[in-house]
Amino acid sequence: MDNPRSLLALDEFERHLLDGFQRDFPLTPRPFADIAARLGVTEAEVLDALREMKEMGLVTRVGAVFRTGSLGASTLAAMAVPAERLAQVADLVSAHGEVNHNYEREHRFNLWFVVTAADGDAVRAVLDDISAATGIAVLDLPMVEGYHLDLGFTLSWH
């Protein structure tokens, strides 16, 4: 997944596109034309740059980040998996469509994943299924309160 093209290889226009439009994206009929006007380029250049950065994996999508719990239920889950079983268990977890993030972390609890579904029962069913299939207990750590607005991520270019 690593891409050889680094941040520093992006030109100034691409940097502005990445940095300046992580929130308050125009809700207008021709949003990419509005962005282009602000950056002094053409609509086609904006679209091409976004397509390219998406292909390179720098950009996941242009769209909405939903507040946790506003559309359905979700939780953060953790498992302490014996090292020799980690890859196999991680595959089993990732195979669930309700799992959107799944990471190894350096800790006794070494597998961390986010489960999102229509309601709490559906989330619980996924955790139960994973626990039953692996014989490993799953910690269920739902969000109780959030303290950060997620205004996007300020990139530093140095």
Added chain:
Amino acid sequence: MALTDRDRRLAAAIEDGLPLVERPYAEIGARAGLSEDEVIAGLARLRDLGVIKRFGVVVRHHELGYRANAMVVWDVPDDRVADLGNCFGKFDFVTLCYRRPRRLPDWPYNLFCMVHGRARETVLEQVEFLARSCGVTDLRHEVLFSGTRFKQRGARYRRGEARKEAAE
């Protein structure tokens, strides 16, 4: 806050982001059975309701050179969690800060922050800086750096959708 059926259809239609075409809201509308104007007004409504907390370019930290990504977990006295969460949340390098339940005896931590940096040392310095700035150098905490990323994508809320993907 009551979400309408139309809100949910709209949310489902933009889960994977806007199509990169000249009139993306018209195309979303075609998928959701709404006009372009209805899509724009509907997204503004979801944003104003706080259902959409941010609308724009979603970047991948890892690919942008932020290779050190840590989840920092703290064991905070219950009556201080909100104050501390608000303090941590003010820093640029903290991308998320959530209170979660403890699961004793296995898991004693109740405040979780994500910290992204270009290198491990930077992240560790940022964590020290956080602790000093918010006056909690005495609190037990752990820094869990990420290793292999097995899966990363936006959330799916639709019933049936998850099963479809699992079967692919």
